[in-house]
């Protein structure tokens with residue numbers, strides 16, 4: 101479904117990722133692991149069209165998308181839920197969700213249905229639907245960010261570190277919801293520090309280190325790989 | 336519901352007051368100043384859409400005001416065009432120039448956008464000042480006609496001009512209200528919040544920014560056109576940067592990014608500066624520090640401060656009621672306190 105071929109991205113003269121290859125099949129959950137500054141978010145930005153690749157190709161459903169505008173990419177079915185729970189803090193929860201369905205703005209009925217679906221996934225958002233997004237707790241904000249990404253009805257969802265800063269119990273719930281979203285038919289590319297939890301739901305993973313992929317394999321392979329265990333699981 | 340009714344009565348009250356005001360005062364000077372204030376308000380609404388709701392502070396606003404005014408002046412005085420045709424053409428000219436300038440200016444952001452548009456504004460002023468053949472240079476244009484009448488309606492008298500300009504002001508407010516409360520409005524606010532986030536939601540930010548920019552020049556142009564046929568004489572100074580700063584001051588005092596801000600700020604500053612006229616330019620010695628204090632303590636101006644006060648009061652009331660009802664029951668938990676929400680607009 102998504103294929104990165106020899107992708108390189110630079111910020112000015114600094115190369116953030118250097119010729120990486122990633123393959124995501126339809127229906128999968130794929131995880132990108134890597135410490136801070138390894139290049140995960142940069143990869144996401146390139147896929148979303150926010151940063152233009154210096155070299156290489158991004159194929160989505162067989163077509164090259166690297167010259168499309170961010171808006172067109174969302175329309176073709178890739179939605180990013182960026183790191184750091186970026187919301188519109190002064191808009192209410194429901195307004196934030198409606199903004200997420202921007203590309204479907206002509207279809208009011210579909211928007212209503214998507215909102216209902218998001219509220220089913222995250223009942224707490226329904227309770228707080230009139231509240232300003234900025235007044236939610238960190239975990240609730242993360243739920244809202246994911247819910248808003250869902251509103252665009254993505255075929256592929258890019259989730260950038262959804263578990264960061266959340267209590268262990270909430271992390272578990274969050275991964276359950278991610279799995280549920282996946283089972284409902286959305287392919288997921290996940291960036292995570294929390295290797296254990298992420299590999300628990302993913303089918304395969306890639307490990308980034310200063311801009312390149314150093315290890316890749318199925319979740320089982322990665323979980324039993326010594327270097328991965330040492331760096332990300334602490335065992 | 337009560338709040339809505341309340342708001343509706345306040346708005347109708349103000350409109351009614353504006354309608355009967357000319358009968359309450361026999362002073363034609365006051366009427367003149369108020370009419371002028373209405374014109375400034377229209378321009379400030381344009382600035383508010385761009386700077387307040389979208390987050391792009393344009394300092395070329397007086398330039399577009401002048402483009403509107405001069406287009407009307409030239410088309411009526413020099414070309415001899417039918418008044419309302421010239422009126423419409425002037426608005427179109429302003430928008431086209433706005434579109435062209437916006438295409439370039441919007442490639443910059445934040446301070447750079449402000450500086451860039453400051454330069455554009457100055458260039459517009461210079462062109463008007465130096466292009467003698469077209470604009471009359473420093474001598475300006477005189478004898479601009481009053482708006483042509485429709486059938487029995489004529490706009491010769493100051494009183495009828497007052498109502499005409501009030502009509503355009505109400506039209507402006509209505510348009511801005513509809514825009515701000517539509518998805519477009521929320522899109523603009525999204526861009527102000529974070530352009531990158533807006534992009535990840537699929538918003539074509541450039542297209543939207545360009546649309547607001549042109550809209551804002553439309554209102555500046557409309558104000559300019561009305562000014563030209565109200566004062567009937569225009570000189571290059573109407574495009575000078577001080578006018579932009581006046582408009583900006585009205586907006587900041589009233590409340591940037593609020594719907595009522597432009598009206599409140601303009602009325603207040605125009606009224607205060609009329610009363611302090613004996614101080615001449617030393618007025619600025621008072622305005623400067625006051626404005627600085629206002630921005631520090633109330634970044635969203637008088638209207639913003641009012642909303643904050645209202646929210647606080649409601650919160651207090653609610654807490655008091657809660658405590659009364661739950662005297663012996665459990666204390667309200669953090670969960671049951673609806674978080675306050677500052678309304679956009």
Ligand SMILES: Nc1ncnc2c1ncn2[C@@H]1O[C@H](COP(=O)(O)OP(=O)(O)OP(=O)(O)O)[C@@H](O)[C@H]1O
Pocket residue numbers: 111114116134135136137138139140141142143183
């Ligand atoms: N806008 C930018 N300009 C310049 N350099 C950048 C920019 N964004 C990221 N970088 C650099 O690119 C590298 C990769 O950053 P990136 O954000 O992709 O890392 P990451 O893997 O997402 O890290 P984290 O886990 O901390 O989010 C870093 O060295 C960072 O300093």
Ligand SMILES: [Mg+2]
Pocket residue numbers: 140141142183260
């Ligand atoms: Mg990152």
